[in-house]
Amino acid sequence: MLSASRPLWMPGVIGGLIGAVVIVGFHAYSPSELAATQGKMAIPLSVRVLYGGITEEVLVRWGLMTLLVWVGWRIFQQASEKPHSSVVWMAICLSALLFGVSHVPATAAILGTVPAMTFAYVVIVNAIFGVVAGCLYWRYGLEAAIIAHILAHLLAYLVRG
Numbered sequence: 001m002l003s004a005s006r007p008l009w010m011p012g013v014i015g016g017l018i019g020a021v022v023i024v025g026f027h028a029y030s031p032s033e034l035a036a037t038q039g040k041m042a043i044p045l046s047v048r049v050l051y052g053g054i055t056e057e058v059l060v061r062w063g064l065m066t067l068l069v070w071v072g073w074r075i076f077q078q079a080s081e082k083p084h085s086s087v088v089w090m091a092i093c094l095s096a097l098l099f100g101v102s103h104v105p106a107t108a109a110i111l112g113t114v115p116a117m118t119f120a121y122v123v124i125v126n127a128i129f130g131v132v133a134g135c136l137y138w139r140y141g142l143e144a145a146i147i148a149h150i151l152a153h154l155l156a157y158l159v160r161g
Contacts, residue, residue: 008144015144016138016151019129023156026125031118045157048056053150056099060130061137061145065095088138096130097123 027038068091073083100123107122108114114122129152137145 008140008147010145011136011140013151015148016131016155018132019148019152020155020159021057022125022129022132023152024159028123028161031115031121033111033115033118034107034121045153048153048157049150052153054100054146057133057137057146057149060095060099060102061133062142065091065134065137092131092134092138096127096134099130099133100124100127102126110156122148 014026027035030038069083069088072090074079076087077084102124104114104119104124107118111118129149133145133148137150
């Protein structure tokens with residue numbers, strides 16, 4: 001089993017490093033209204049790892065992204081044996097955007113109201129990692145995306161708590 005998962009680890013680790021940079025950068029450059037709340041509503045590491053690392057990847061990549069690829073394939077490429085990369089890229093980008101939007105309610109819970117610039121910031125920064133995870137899922141499988149997401153949270157926690 002370990003030898004079968006070996007090809008997933010390096011892409012997962014690289015994705016995790018990219019994700020950690022995104023998370024640390026998110027906090028370092030966040031809009032002032034978000035920066036003022038940092039540390040007040042900290043999400044426990046166990047939740048970040050288990051919900052973020054596993055549940056979000058299963059829901060968004062395996063569930064939503066796979067559905068979007070299948071729908072795009074069936075609508076635009078009925079005669080094709082498998083989906084074209086353009087359909088997959090569309091699914092990666094759309095699922096990443098929806099992944100970013102899914103983080104807005106937590107921001108609203110912290111701030112009460114979410115100004116337009118903060119909304120855009122939260123969506124775009126989370127969508128960046130969504131594209132990374134989507135690419136990992138496409139090329140290496142769900143496990144690589146899960147590894148990257150878990151490592152992103154663990155490494156970001158080591159850097160900034």
